[in-house]
Amino acid sequence: MVAIDGPSGAGKSTVARQLARHLGFSFLDTGAMYRAVTWRFLEAGCAPSECAADPDLGRGSDGYRLMQEVLAAMQLELRDNRLFVNGRDITSHLRTREVESQVSAVSALPFVRAAMRDLQRDVARHGPVVAEGRDMGSVVFPSARWKVYLDAAPSERARRRSQDFAGQGRTVSESDVLEEILVRDRLDSTRRDAPLRQAVDALYVDSTGLTTEAVVARLLAYVRREFGSTAEATR
Numbered sequence: 001m002v003a004i005d006g007p008s009g010a011g012k013s014t015v016a017r018q019l020a021r022h023l024g025f026s027f028l029d030t031g032a033m034y035r036a037v038t039w040r041f042l043e044a045g046c047a048p049s050e051c052a053a054d055p056d057l058g059r060g061s062d063g064y065r066l067m068q069e070v071l072a073a074m075q076l077e078l079r080d081n082r083l084f085v086n087g088r089d090i091t092s093h094l095r096t097r098e099v100e101s102q103v104s105a106v107s108a109l110p111f112v113r114a115a116m117r118d119l120q121r122d123v124a125r126h127g128p129v130v131a132e133g134r135d136m137g138s139v140v141f142p143s144a145r146w147k148v149y150l151d152a153a154p155s156e157r158a159r160r161r162s163q164d165f166a167g168q169g170r171t172v173s174e175s176d177v178l179e180e181i182l183v184r185d186r187l188d189s190t191r192r193d194a195p196l197r198q199a200v201d202a203l204y205v206d207s208t209g210l211t212t213e214a215v216v217a218r219l220l221a222y223v224r225r226e227f228g229s230t231a232e233a234t235r
């Protein structure tokens, strides 16, 4: 298990995907799982942000109960790096701004986190994994052999995310993206359940000004150093 955590736009997905390919491990993008739940809540007409604004996260309200029912009936499947909700491939809906504006509120809900945690541990039982998210090294896989905290300056993270949007054919200014990123950072690192934290035994890597290749090379060296000359990691 290689556990990679860090804030939005630090390059975790790209780096983790490439690292997994080099190592022959599977790749688990846990942010995509929270995004899929968010997409489903939006489709079902739940209003997660209203609940998250409540100090008790809306527990006991109709909205909260509806989300619990929708999640209980939701089948989330990961196949070939694509995400299926109740049999429908929703991968292309995961990185929209609508989903982004709600995903921090959804991922603060303890019943959502508990369900995702179980699913993530289930995936890891099937073989070696590079998993990326916010609480991989600190909560979900505390005994992971390798832990990385991948960071980058907020301005660089905003630049990368606005390039992602441009790739989707949407023009969003870097300053708007920066503002949204800072809000998400605050929500993700101040929530009660599994906030974004660097695990004490994680390797800190600042990717500001580094190419993806340079970051992947750094992480490969970290894994291989401890893995010695054995098995998959030396390929």
Ligand code: DC
Binding pocket: 008, 009, 030, 031, 032, 034, 035, 103, 104, 107, 108, 132, 133, 134, 135, 136, 184, 188
């Ligand atoms: O990495 P990302 O931007 O795709 O993550 C989307 C959101 O999901 C992010 O705002 C925080 C949440 N998340 C989380 O709470 N825990 C994880 N392990 C992964 C993501």
